[in-house]
Amino acid sequence: MTAIAFRPRLLAGWATDASRDDLAAHLARHGPLPRLTPDALIARVDAAGLRGRGGGGFPTAAKLRAVAAGRRRRPVVVANGCEGEPASHKDAALLDCAPHLVLDGIALVAHALGATTAILAVHVGAADRVREEVAARRDRVPVRVEEVPGRYVASEETAVVQYLSGGPALPTTSPPRPGERGIRGAPTLVDNVETLAQLALIARYGPAWFRETGTPDLPGTLLVTTGGAVQAPGVVEVPAGTPVRAVLDLAGGPTELVQAVLSGGYGGAWLGAPAIDTALSHTALREAGSVLGVPTLLALPARACGLTQTAHLVRYLSGESAGQCGPCRFGLPAVADDLTAIACATRDAPAAADRLARRLGLVTARGACALPDGAARLTRSALHVFAADLRDHLRGRPCGGAAAAPLFPVVHG
Numbered sequence: 001m002t003a004i005a006f007r008p009r010l011l012a013g014w015a016t017d018a019s020r021d022d023l024a025a026h027l028a029r030h031g032p033l034p035r036l037t038p039d040a041l042i043a044r045v046d047a048a049g050l051r052g053r054g055g056g057g058f059p060t061a062a063k064l065r066a067v068a069a070g071r072r073r074r075p076v077v078v079a080n081g082c083e084g085e086p087a088s089h090k091d092a093a094l095l096d097c098a099p100h101l102v103l104d105g106i107a108l109v110a111h112a113l114g115a116t117t118a119i120l121a122v123h124v125g126a127a128d129r130v131r132e133e134v135a136a137r138r139d140r141v142p143v144r145v146e147e148v149p150g151r152y153v154a155s156e157e158t159a160v161v162q163y164l165s166g167g168p169a170l171p172t173t174s175p176p177r178p179g180e181r182g183i184r185g186a187p188t189l190v191d192n193v194e195t196l197a198q199l200a201l202i203a204r205y206g207p208a209w210f211r212e213t214g215t216p217d218l219p220g221t222l223l224v225t226t227g228g229a230v231q232a233p234g235v236v237e238v239p240a241g242t243p244v245r246a247v248l249d250l251a252g253g254p255t256e257l258v259q260a261v262l263s264g265g266y267g268g269a270w271l272g273a274p275a276i277d278t279a280l281s282h283t284a285l286r287e288a289g290s291v292l293g294v295p296t297l298l299a300l301p302a303r304a305c306g307l308t309q310t311a312h313l314v315r316y317l318s319g320e321s322a323g324q325c326g327p328c329r330f331g332l333p334a335v336a337d338d339l340t341a342i343a344c345a346t347r348d349a350p351a352a353a354d355r356l357a358r359r360l361g362l363v364t365a366r367g368a369c370a371l372p373d374g375a376a377r378l379t380r381s382a383l384h385v386f387a388a389d390l391r392d393h394l395r396g397r398p399c400g401g402a403a404a405a406p407l408f409p410v411v412h413g
Helices: 011-019 023-030 038-048 060-070 090-095 100-111 128-135 156-164 192-207 246-249 283-288 304-318 326-343 347-361 372-383 387-394
Strands: 075-081 119-121 145-149 188-192 221-228 234-239 256-262 270-274 294-302
Touching: 011 023, 011 090, 023 100, 023 192, 038 060, 038 192, 060 100, 075 100, 075 156, 075 192, 075 294, 090 100, 090 128, 090 192, 090 221, 090 234, 100 119, 100 128, 100 145, 100 188, 100 192, 119 128, 119 156, 128 145, 145 156, 156 188, 188 192, 188 283, 192 283, 221 246, 221 256, 234 246, 246 294, 270 372, 294 347, 304 326, 304 372, 304 387, 326 347, 326 372, 347 372, 347 387, 372 387
Parallel strands: 075 119, 075 188, 119 145, 221 294
Antiparallel strands: 221 234, 256 270, 256 294
């Protein structure tokens, strides 16, 4: 088992005594929030190299500057704690363990941008305990906790903004982006709750401290959700750049032989066993044919059929579509049908494989959100990583796991 000598930062409370930090414990652990001018805060975040932890990895300082420079109205700050990704539980764990780090980040950003409205968005059912902690604070800009429907696409930033503006929780095409015109027409900064918690640590301890761990292009730590064939699935905090194998070891190690790992959630991509030592960073995973995305690692046991499990996941994604765009409404069900025919090794499987190659090109980069792109990426990675199984299925010789039920959650919200 790979050992990692590392002291958690965000989840320090869990690491020391498995407790949740209320306001008093939070202040005892981290001290009071520093008084920083807006320019000083943005400069610290820039020097720290903080990148968004919600999946896209966009530089946080650049996002802050864009909203600050272009505002003609008072901006709105939204902390996105909605986790539509079924494989991920990191935001829920953070809000349960260290809610005041998130609330500190909101307070700092609201001050830096001159905002008078701050919202913490969470999925339905997750608001009560957070509201208790919000009520204990006396921030200059009060935080309003809002519940967003718990569907896959509802956590996408434009869907959150549209819902908080009184519309449906569905993604919208752009431009304009929320930073230009968001909630009720005001420029709106939407940042993931982990990003804001990291920002609160940078404000206290400085850029040099933040860069003491992680990689040059992705400094700091990551909250990673582990699942599948591991002894202790859950959320772990690791330095960015930690190898996939080491993270699985932190989850107790595999329960059985692992043939592949799904990285980046259901819209991510499979890593085959030879790539299990890939570092958790945007660059390394991209070079390995996968993505960091929302950091999740789902270990697929060797007894499972990777094609069948991918078909289940794509079927789930097609059902979670907002139904607004052709690539999702028509393309994803067809992709799921083709994958199912291949997984079941039907007579139509060879023709389905030919159709699938064409359809994947038609659904990519054409939707209002990244859902069709993610489903296409997942499918392409399965055809590559499970190529030997694919050949057998196309010859009418399916593997033993071809009729298996889903190993990962595929219940629609």
